[in-house]
Amino acid sequence: MVREGEHLWSPRPEFVDRANITRYQRYLREQHGLSFTDYEALWRWSVEDVSRFWATIWDYFQVQASAPYQRVLSGAGMLGTKWFEGARLNYAEHLLRHEQVAAPGKTAFHHLTENRPLRQMSWQELGAQVRVLATQLRKLGLKPGDRVVSYMPNVPETAIAMMATVAIGAVWSSAAPEFGVKTVVERFTQIQPKLFFAADGYRFGGRDFSREDEVRQIAGALPSLEHIVWLPYLHPSPPPADLPDTVLWSQLMDHAPVPAADFAYEQVAHDHPLWVVFSSGTTGLPKAIVHGHAGALLEHLKVMHFHINLTPDSAMFFYSTTGWMMWNLVIAALLTGSAAVLYDGSPVHPQPDLLWKLAADTGATNFGASPTFVQMMEKAGLKPGETYDLSRLEAVLVAGSPSTPETFQWFYQAVKSDLWVTSQSGGTELCSAFVGASPTLPVYAGEIQCRLLGMDVRALSDDGQRELVDEVGELVAVKPFPSMPVHFWNDTDGKRYRESYFNVFEREGAPIWRHGDFIKINGRGGCFIYGRSDSTLNRHGVRIGTAEIYRAVEQVPEVADSLIVCVELPGGKFFMPLFVKLKDGAVLDAGIEKRIVERLRQDCSPRHVPDRIYAVNAVPYTLTGKKMEVPVRKLLLGMPLEKAASRDAMMNPDAIDYFVRFAQESKDYQWRAA
CATH class of the missing domain: 3.40.50.12780 (ANL, N-terminal domain)
Known part of the structure; x- marks a missing residue:
């Protein structure tokens, strides 16, 4: 097994010489008289x-x-x-900026989806589409500072919508189409958007997922909306008849090109909002972060x-x-x-x-x-x-x-x-x-x-x-x-x-x-980086990062995934359970438990050994792929699910149900909490 900190690679001299940071250091030396011996x-x-x-x-x-x-x-x-x-x-x-110097036909975007073949979009095509859309957004009445939101997949149209929004000084915010209605509404209602880019659905794993109903519900919860732009991504069909003030993406884009020389980017103040991005929202109302x-x-x-x-x-x-x-x-x-x-x-x-x-x-x-x-x-x-x-x-x-x-x-x-x-x-x-x-x-x-x-x-x-x-x-x-x-x-x-x-x-x-x-x-x-400090494991006053436990546990051949928390209990007690998802065909028995404990003792320390080990069908993750340690810990401390976590902010919402039941029913846990 490779050791932490073991040397794996060094850059070749020619790789270093042509690196951008090397050219910057030459600039500092030649223009500012600043020389540095190394990166540090x-x-x-x-x-x-x-x-x-x-x-x-x-x-x-x-x-x-x-x-x-x-x-x-x-x-x-x-x-x-x-x-x-x-x-x-x-x-x-x-x-x-690079549109003006890029060779004709040079690729700006390669793009592939499950229902579209691999294609390319040139810098010239990209710039032309951004200018057309930005011009039409202005004609719809969008002004600097207005909020524009998106519920679309990772396709060029979404990137074009973002760039056109920003080009006119409006404020961009995006949610992925796999997000549930509650998750999206919690985000978008905070910023009162004026225009909504929405796709009819998305495809994942060979299956189509229609989002027409979700779009209706989201739009209905946003009274500030004045316009909806509909992207027929799954099917070439018009927008639902009951969605008011809706225009097709193709209709907005079906206009004469706007030459770069004739287009004016909105010049905004240094701190003018660019976009609003949101925290995960697994344990409360997502933070609306403005850059x-x-x-x-x-x-x-x-x-x-x-x-x-x-x-x-x-x-x-x-x-x-x-x-x-x-x-x-x-x-x-x-x-x-x-x-x-x-x-x-x-x-x-x-x-x-x-x-x-x-x-x-x-x-x-x-x-x-x-x-x-x-x-x-x-x-x-x-x-x-x-x-x-x-x-x-x-x-x-x-x-x-x-x-x-x-x-x-x-x-x-x-x-x-x-x-x-x-x-x-x-x-x-x-x-x-x-x-x-x-x-x-x-x-x-x-x-x-x-x-x-x-x-x-x-x-x-x-x-x-x-x-x-x-x-x-x-x-x-x-x-x-x-x-x-x-x-x-x-x-x-x-x-x-x-x-x-x-x-x-x-x-x-x-x-x-x-x-x-x-x-x-x-x-x-x-x-x-050893994981979140708010999910610290504290055994006898010694802090333990969860990442080091996962590294050890997931070296055990039968273990596919894992999650660990430490719950402080009355009287200075604590309970540190480890939850493991096993690979297909494996069953948690005394032999596997012994191998897990031995691995933790050997690779970490006796303090890293959990109080109990439990088998689960799945480990809960946020939509951005982070293990939900803090919400699980809150559940075990007695917090109800609706306060500990939002299902709509989870990659696999059903995975949390086990932990809800565990907090309510586990005799091991209840005995220690008593």
Whole structure:
């Protein structure tokens, strides 16, 4: 078994030399007289001289703005910071900048769905469609600041709708069509949208799922709606007759092209709302997180160029739905001139290696998926590197949950040996990452390569008094960064925003960002994420990250998946049950339990051994693929389901029923709680 921190790969000198971040360092040396011996020195400068660093990002990428910024950074403290105040610009304008220089026919989007063959859309086609739609939205009366929402699959039409919305200064928000009515209504009612893009359904795993009834219910719950744009995705049929003020997508698009020279992007203030993205909402009303044009643009220019290393010759794929912020990042690939690969459907239908075939067919240079996807590949015994031509593939990006050393090792064994395998961790709150990758650094098993430029991330002790190295602590950001939320929608006094991130730790008397993850930063700057700190396992005063338990337990051959929680009980007692989903044909018996316990003792410690082990049919996940540890823990503490979790925010809602019954009926649990 590969060891955590074991060296797996180093970049070739030519790979380092042509990396975007290397060119940026040459620029700093030639234009600013700044030289750095290694990545760690560059990172340290970027977080010590915050204003100068972000000013160089603005200048290096020649950000287009109709009015210049007055100061890079203004305001006091992290909560009071304003970025590039005075600037007027437009995020969508930068997404389409490469249209003007792209060769005729050069691909902007590769797109595949279960009911459409693989196709391409050129930069010229994309720009033309965005301008037509933006012009028609203006004719419908949409103004800067109006909210536009979407309930559509991961297809070019959704991306075009987003770019057209942003181009006119309206505010975008998206929900994936697999979301239930309650989940969507909880999100969209908060922002009172004026226009609704809706598809008639989606296809997954070879089955069609009509969403006509859901669209009716959602529209009926949004009294602010003035227009619905209907996309007949499953069937070429008109919109339902009982949906008022509805126009077909094709009708909006059936207009003469608008030349680029004749189209004006709405120039908006630095902090004008770009989009509203929502937290998972598994344990309460989802947070409506607002990002601004300047902050998101500068962050995405940095991360897509320097940390994902995209160029106009790249093609980026990440398996995502339109309800996850990773979809926004895939579209942000356009900022680099890279093509984006869009896929909508099951990742394993009609064949388990479908996404690898897609990567080969599109010449993907960057491939992204979650650790759960890797588990599916391992279970199927796939070796895509032996089956497909992946010669253009340079990098793998793993995101969504903590990656294990075994996840990294699988790519080197099953895909190709010369591969930059990276892991990232961030969140919807920043629509980017805190820690991630650099193409100039080696890869070590299970280790996130670095803290991203401009992200002053530290690991703090419980009391916030000590900065930790080579120890697990709370992930905090101690300096502001441009893609911090501008605010939460309807949070007029900022109370919910403060309570979400700024109510635990202070530095020099001012609150700092507590993200809610456990992190370890080692001496060379590498990072390890150990799961959510609000789902901490605390045994005899020792904190245990759930990720290390999952890594050990899921090495047991019979175990397919697992979930663990620790419940504090009266009188200083606690109960730590482990729930395991076994592979087909396996039955939880004394032998399997013994192997699980021995593995935990051997790989972790006696404190990691659970009080009891239970077999379940499924582990509950959020819609973005995170194990629902906190809701399960709340159920076991006696909270009713309707307060502990929202079924509509779950990937597999039926999986929670076992835990509801367990909390009510388990004699083991009731005995310990007594």
